[in-house]
Amino acid sequence: MTDQGIAQLAAYLEEVAEPSIILDDDYRILAANVAYRRDFAGSQDVTGRRCYEVSHRIDRPCDQAGEACPLRQTAQSGHPQRALHLHHTPRGEEHVDVETRPLARGPGKSKAGQPRLFVESMRVVRHASSQPAVQGLVGRSPAFQAMLARITRAAPAEATVLLLGETGTGKELAARAVHEGSPRATGPFVAVDCSGLTETLFESELFGYEKGAFTGATHLKAGLVEAAAGGTLFLDEIGELPPAQQAKLLRLLESGTYRRVGGVEWLPADFRLVSATHRDLAAMVRAGDFRRDLYYRVNTFPIHMPALAERREDIPLLAASLLARIDAANSGRIGHHRLSAGALRTLQARDYEGNIRELRNLVERATLLADGTEILPEHLDESTTTAPAAPGNETEFRIAAPIRLDELESRYLQWALDASAGNRSELAAQLGISARTLYRLLRKR
Known part of the structure; x- marks a missing residue:
């Protein structure tokens, strides 16, 4: 294509608000708009390079490396196609919703004997992260990607x-x-x-x-x-x-x-x-x-929603994210912890009936057992997390408190509920707990 033709393509692309590029059917980037250069290219010049080299840093099309290729699907069907990818960006690797559509009109419209042209637009998925994060969804496994792709569409x-x-x-x-x-x-x-x-x-x-x-x-x-x-x-x-x-x-x-x-x-x-x-x-x-x-x-x-067993490769990423969230919530009491290589192996080798919630419990418990900032495999050993009762303690407790704790809790909740005239929302606020927690406590009685 001539320099004039490429200039016309670039001018056409600037009318598109989303980060976008124009590609030929050999995956080559012919033009990129300002939004794409800002959000995805950084300081590098992407013109003339193949899209998978820029976005995935690989030497072959993404459909040959385990991901769906919307460009190839569009070329085959003649219709727009979408796929959720992990792209390299100036901010690191991010989940990106990619949409490719044929360039049906405007500068660069394909003619007989010329390469077909496509417009590819990208949207970073802001509510999920492929890196440790202190909030939101975290993951990068195929099972997580499939779930996130459906969320992005819905x-x-x-x-x-x-x-x-x-x-x-x-x-x-x-x-x-x-x-x-x-x-x-x-x-x-x-x-x-x-x-x-x-x-x-x-x-x-x-x-x-x-x-x-x-x-x-x-x-x-x-x-x-x-x-x-x-x-x-x-x-x-x-x-x-x-x-x-x-x-x-x-x-x-x-x-x-x-x-x-x-x-x-x-x-x-x-x-x-x-x-x-x-x-x-x-x-x-x-x-x-x-x-x-x-x-x-x-x-x-x-x-x-995939169980943790379906996305086991996400466990190190999830554990690091949960650890960051726990440390952030307890910043006044606990320093910043890190998981040793042995601790990560221990976490990955486990089965989790309670899924991510169980993983969080293990990590939080380990932060309390660790004297320093490094979490070791022994801090994740559940057999050491509950100290055995000292001889005589159980007998002494029965003598001092013949009423069971759950019975005391039930009596107190009933008294508090009666005192609040049955208004559960107000009672939860007075007790300093969420309404959902109160409902669970009342349901247990």
Whole structure:
């Protein structure tokens, strides 16, 4: 192509706001806009180089190195294609959503005997990291990439999302990523733990209540549906809802309206729904334990959350991230720890029934057992984390305290609940715990 033709391509590309390049069908970069040079090229001149050399630092196309190649797929289909890649950038390796489309018109339109041209646009995925991070989703394994690719596709839409996976796989973080990648990102993100909601509490918490609706309702209270207006409502463990609550939720989703408890006015709901469960909802539908119509309402776009066993290569990255988060939360008490090579091997060799939550517990416990800043394999040995009771201690405790601790806790919670006239939200605030924690404690009684 002539210098004049390349100049025309570059001028055409500057009209594209996103970081973009023009490629031929031999993967060669013919032009790059200012946004691409700023966000991806740094000081290097990419013109004339092949895209995989710049983005992946490899010597062959990415579809020959374990990743999907949107350029090759576009060349074969003639239609735009998207793929989630790990790209090298001036900031390090980052998750990038790549979209390639044929250049159908404008300068550089292909003619007979000339190379076909393509426009490739890139968007860095800001709500996930391939490096240790103090917040958000972290990972780089194929299983993590597949999950993140679905989140990236679902986030910009209004479709309801259902997160499916074992307990402790990070479903709330994934729900936040869906929210943060959506047009509703500036709105609220409201999380509800369905496993801790009784039928009465379900209605009053979700829909709110009017003053005088029941004993103790001394003022109007807005519900969580109202609190989520303009944002995202996250229903965690939706599979725990009993049939009566399922019916109320279905009515809300179908009508887009609700009434506060004790109210007569129908109010409009404005939220994007994301749900999560560790249960097999399809099996529950077949067994009659979950409404079929509600299942199809919440299951528009399912996303599988991989267990830690499916992404074992992410364990060192996750452990480093969790350690940074724990140290940051305890900066006034604990210094900055690091995991020894032996500790990392120990963590990778384990099986995790509790997934990332169990990994976090192990790492946090190790920071308490380590006298210095280095975490060693012995700090991760669960057999040393609970000291055996001294002889006689158990007998002395039984004599001094004939009432079990869980019974004392149950009595105290009941007394506090009665004193607060049954207002669980206010009680949680008085106890200095989250409403979700209080619901779990009450459910254990």
